[in-house]
Amino acid sequence: MSKLAVIAYDDQFKAEEVRTKLRRLQQDHLIDLEQALVAVKDDQGEVTLLRMSKPAVEVEAHKGFWNTLVGAIVMEPTLGMASDARSGAIRGALAGAGVDEDFLKDLAATFQNGSSVLFVLIRHASPEQVLAALQGTGGKVLETNLTHQEEAKLQAALKVARAAG
Numbered sequence: 001m002s003k004l005a006v007i008a009y010d011d012q013f014k015a016e017e018v019r020t021k022l023r024r025l026q027q028d029h030l031i032d033l034e035q036a037l038v039a040v041k042d043d044q045g046e047v048t049l050l051r052m053s054k055p056a057v058e059v060e061a062h063k064g065f066w067n068t069l070v071g072a073i074v075m076e077p078t079l080g081m082a083s084d085a086r087s088g089a090i091r092g093a094l095a096g097a098g099v100d101e102d103f104l105k106d107l108a109a110t111f112q113n114g115s116s117v118l119f120v121l122i123r124h125a126s127p128e129q130v131l132a133a134l135q136g137t138g139g140k141v142l143e144t145n146l147t148h149q150e151e152a153k154l155q156a157a158l159k160v161a162r163a164a165g
Helices: 014-027 056-061 063-074 076-081 085-096 101-110 127-134 148-159
Strands: 003-009 031-041 047-051 115-125 140-144
Touching: 003 014, 003 101, 014 031, 014 115, 014 127, 101 115, 101 140, 127 148, 140 148
Parallel strands: none
Antiparallel strands: 003 115, 003 140, 031 047, 031 115
């Protein structure tokens, strides 16, 4: 089963920078990314989605999940009102994929103008090397299906400043 990690950044360019690091780690066979999506909200509130390209066959397997997640990102103000039938459908689909209401609230609160969010599905990783590469990149873990211990290690690595090298 793939591991999901959703990390929010206060900087609109940081999620893409971290995704680039993960792609380099993938080239070095230290991580196997199934999918990586970056959502950026610029200073005017415009949302841009940056997807890692994959062959159509691979993308098709998670197309419904990613489309629903993208819908939640783009419709985030509507989701907050909870009166729209479409927002209810998006909530239901995300809940079916293991994404809960608390995550949507955290996403809405965190995804402000001038910020970015990184969504990754990971098939396999060498945890120590990946955590070392992500050390000090900042960010807040919003959602994950990692164990509590793995999630705590990830959040700690994001916050810890890199040692002067």
